[in-house]
Amino acid sequence: MSGTSEALKTGPRAELVRFDVEAIRRDFPILHQEVHGRPLVYLDNAATTQKPKAVLEVLQRYYTQDNANIHRGVHELSQRATAAYEGAREKVQRFLNAASSREIIFVRGTTEAINLVAHSFGGANVREGDEILVSTMEHHSNIVPWQILCDAKKARLRVIPVSDRGELEMESFDRLLSPKTRLVSVAHLSNALGTLNPVKQIIRKAHARGIPVLLDGAQAAARVKLDVRDLDCDFYALSGHKLYGPTGIGVLYGKADHLEAMPPFMGGGDMISSVTFERTTYNKLPYKFEAGTPHIAGVIALGAAVDYVDSIGLEAIASHEEELLHRATEGVLSIPGLRVIGTAKEKAGILSFVMEGIHPHDLGTILDQQGIAIRAGHHCTQPLMERFGIPATARASFGMYNTPQEVDALTEGLGKVREVFG
Amino acid sequence: MGDLRDLYQETILDHSRRPRNFRTLADADRKVEGFNPLCGDRVTVFVSLEGDQVKDISFQGSGCAISTASASMMTEKLKGKTAEEALSLFEGFHALVTGKHEARGNGSELGKLEVFSGVSEFPIRVKCATLAWHALKAALTGAEQTVSTE
Numbered sequence A: 001m002s003g004t005s006e007a008l009k010t011g012p013r014a015e016l017v018r019f020d021v022e023a024i025r026r027d028f029p030i031l032h033q034e035v036h037g038r039p040l041v042y043l044d045n046a047a048t049t050q051k052p053k054a055v056l057e058v059l060q061r062y063y064t065q066d067n068a069n070i071h072r073g074v075h076e077l078s079q080r081a082t083a084a085y086e087g088a089r090e091k092v093q094r095f096l097n098a099a100s101s102r103e104i105i106f107v108r109g110t111t112e113a114i115n116l117v118a119h120s121f122g123g124a125n126v127r128e129g130d131e132i133l134v135s136t137m138e139h140h141s142n143i144v145p146w147q148i149l150c151d152a153k154k155a156r157l158r159v160i161p162v163s164d165r166g167e168l169e170m171e172s173f174d175r176l177l178s179p180k181t182r183l184v185s186v187a188h189l190s191n192a193l194g195t196l197n198p199v200k201q202i203i204r205k206a207h208a209r210g211i212p213v214l215l216d217g218a219q220a221a222a223r224v225k226l227d228v229r230d231l232d233c234d235f236y237a238l239s240g241h242k243l244y245g246p247t248g249i250g251v252l253y254g255k256a257d258h259l260e261a262m263p264p265f266m267g268g269g270d271m272i273s274s275v276t277f278e279r280t281t282y283n284k285l286p287y288k289f290e291a292g293t294p295h296i297a298g299v300i301a302l303g304a305a306v307d308y309v310d311s312i313g314l315e316a317i318a319s320h321e322e323e324l325l326h327r328a329t330e331g332v333l334s335i336p337g338l339r340v341i342g343t344a345k346e347k348a349g350i351l352s353f354v355m356e357g358i359h360p361h362d363l364g365t366i367l368d369q370q371g372i373a374i375r376a377g378h379h380c381t382q383p384l385m386e387r388f389g390i391p392a393t394a395r396a397s398f399g400m401y402n403t404p405q406e407v408d409a410l411t412e413g414l415g416k417v418r419e420v421f422g
Numbered sequence B: 001m002g003d004l005r006d007l008y009q010e011t012i013l014d015h016s017r018r019p020r021n022f023r024t025l026a027d028a029d030r031k032v033e034g035f036n037p038l039c040g041d042r043v044t045v046f047v048s049l050e051g052d053q054v055k056d057i058s059f060q061g062s063g064c065a066i067s068t069a070s071a072s073m074m075t076e077k078l079k080g081k082t083a084e085e086a087l088s089l090f091e092g093f094h095a096l097v098t099g100k101h102e103a104r105g106n107g108s109e110l111g112k113l114e115v116f117s118g119v120s121e122f123p124i125r126v127k128c129a130t131l132a133w134h135a136l137k138a139a140l141t142g143a144e145q146t147v148s149t150e
Helices: A021-026 A053-066 A076-096 A110-125 A142-151 A170-176 A198-209 A258-263 A296-312 A315-335 A360-368 A382-387 A404-415 A419-421 B002-007 B010-017 B065-078 B083-097 B111-121 B123-141
Strands: A104-107 A132-137 A157-161 A181-187 A215-216 A234-240 A248-255 A274-275 A280-282 A338-341 A350-355 A375-376 A393-397 B030-036 B041-050 B053-062 B147-149
Touching: A021 A360, A021 B065, A053 A076, A053 A296, A053 A419, A076 A104, A076 A393, A104 A110, A110 A142, A110 A181, A110 A215, A110 A234, A110 A248, A132 A142, A142 A157, A170 A198, A181 A198, A248 A258, A258 B002, A274 B123, A315 A404, A338 A375, A350 A360, A360 A375, A360 A393, A360 A404, A360 A419, A360 B002, A360 B065, A360 B123, A393 B030, A404 A419, B002 B111, B010 B065, B010 B111, B030 B123, B041 B123, B053 B065, B053 B083, B065 B083, B065 B111, B065 B123, B083 B111, B083 B123, B111 B123, B123 B147
Parallel strands: A132 A157, A132 A181, A181 A215, A215 A234, B030 B147
Antiparallel strands: A104 A248, A234 A248, A274 A280, A338 A350, A350 A393, A375 A393, B030 B041, B041 B053
């Protein structure tokens, strides 16, 4: 099995090969189709990314050759499936540069990862009057689990405000950190604004007070070279399907010390070492947090996705997307009445905007008719929309396979909006 | 781009730019908020009744061109109608935008509302076109204070 991309097969050494977006595009079968009679321009990568052949083939191969339950079969297929499953855990460990594969917990996605921490870490450590600190730019999945926890514990959810440019107000963050703060949970990269948050600074400041930090990495994982040990974050949550992998699989990274101390999230098979009606002892890490038969195929395919991304290189992807974002920002700003929402100094891969007098949904429909897929709506960040006094934005988000020509198609497509609306 | 003209007809664009009866109604007998949690569109429909008749009707809120124009044209259409007539129009309108009935042209019960027939080609936008109508139905049947498209 090789996750190596076609993009790199042409050169002897990866670092000598320039970023060949056309070769990358050949690895993604779905991109080669027409929508409403126009070539598909897929700019909704923050919602989900497309999957390379390497991932699709692994899914197909697993179910046609190796499918079996893991961790308990004595037979050949089960051993193959187990080896592939645990092999993927090691791939993810290397991808995140975690200290140990015991720190990699497979979950359904970022949402489940955050819920796991809220339920397990929060359940054990948060008391009445304590505080959890999030920010205004969080996705609902990094708000609601904490609200549920705070309601149950009579704790308080505090919120780091966001500036007009869409940056965290760090002076307020300093003031909000208190002896009552039990956890800071913030987005690494904002899904609605594209803001890249100063997470190292946040972690350093929180740790100075002994407060752990969870990073919501749903958007960052495919756009930022990750090193959880260098970040020194306590938890990192990500979704496979936003990282060129399948839906229904994600990762919670947690420092072993935290995970060891935390009670299980769900009970069931595989997460125990022995069960009697009097006393059950839990399995060791990471299995303590993986109750029930997991999404085996999804995990193995996520491993293939991580291999694929590594074969291209996240630095190369980030620099490619930076060029696309820059070109797109300049392009859309040439459209009269268009305003970019989120003008932070540090941004990556995501461009949100509104057009005077035209609702984002209407923009979305008009672009769709030209084959251009963007997202229109509140992006599951209603408090952030309220902060900016808008009901919704239109959002273009880039992936490794997007081209400058596609960015220009977006700009041209937006130019046609006035033709329809007059 | 041809299909877009079917969706964004001139009448619809006109109502979305200058919505009619776009105000609150101080003496409303019924007030219901319609909400589409998927996109965040909100519309509040105010109805004042005289007996069984819609004496006045208005709306407030924010939404896309389709939902705003639909709310605006709904209020124009329903003034003076009985609750029963209004609910029957809702049925007809719903059938039109979901493609179950075709536009019938002159003399149809829906009249000008037939400009929304293009919505049936855009299934994702049916909720936009019917948001205010769902709120209206709740207002007339006295069911709830808030209706959701979900």
